[in-house]
Amino acid sequence: MIDLNKERVAFEEAYLSVGGKQRELEFEGGEYTNSKSQLGWDLWQIKAKVQEVALPETRAVTLTCAELKDAFDFGAPDGEKDQFQMETEMTIKWLQDGYDGEGYYCWYADLPEEGCIKLGVSESGAEG
Structure with a gap:
């Protein structure tokens, strides 16, 4: 005001x-x-x-550690031993109409056409 x-x-x-x-x-x-x-x-x-x-809205995202790990594993599947993968930039965004329903999705910042993953979905498909 x-x-x-x-x-x-x-x-x-x-x-x-x-x-x-x-x-x-x-x-x-x-x-x-x-x-x-x-x-x-x-x-x-x-x-x-x-x-x-x-005035621009202050943007913040709150993720669980599991969601952060999902993004990390997607961007750097070989872990910390591969420096090139560790420098990979990932984009995380909330999508209302993602392929697997609404939620946070992650993709390579410079290669969005390579696909994305929904964060917080375990191997069995259960969210968490």
Whole structure:
């Protein structure tokens, strides 16, 4: 949520820093008395609202150790002894319509066409 008091302080600092005059920042009844200042303030608020909406969502993924091991075994089947495999980048993404139902799937980042696996599915097909 936008704090208009903080935004107004920031707007006034920016306004003065580009040559605006202090006398143009008289504020009465929720508006600036100077039309140029008021237009600037209106635009500043629009910018603040757009930035609030456009903030990128922080992305995180929570996986079980079994799911992480599935991804590791898929990308580096020879384990830690193969340095080339250890440098392999894997992509993990939640898919609603994966071939085996919704869940996290893993594939080679540079070779998605090589296929993927659903994480958390054991050899017997039981999830976990």
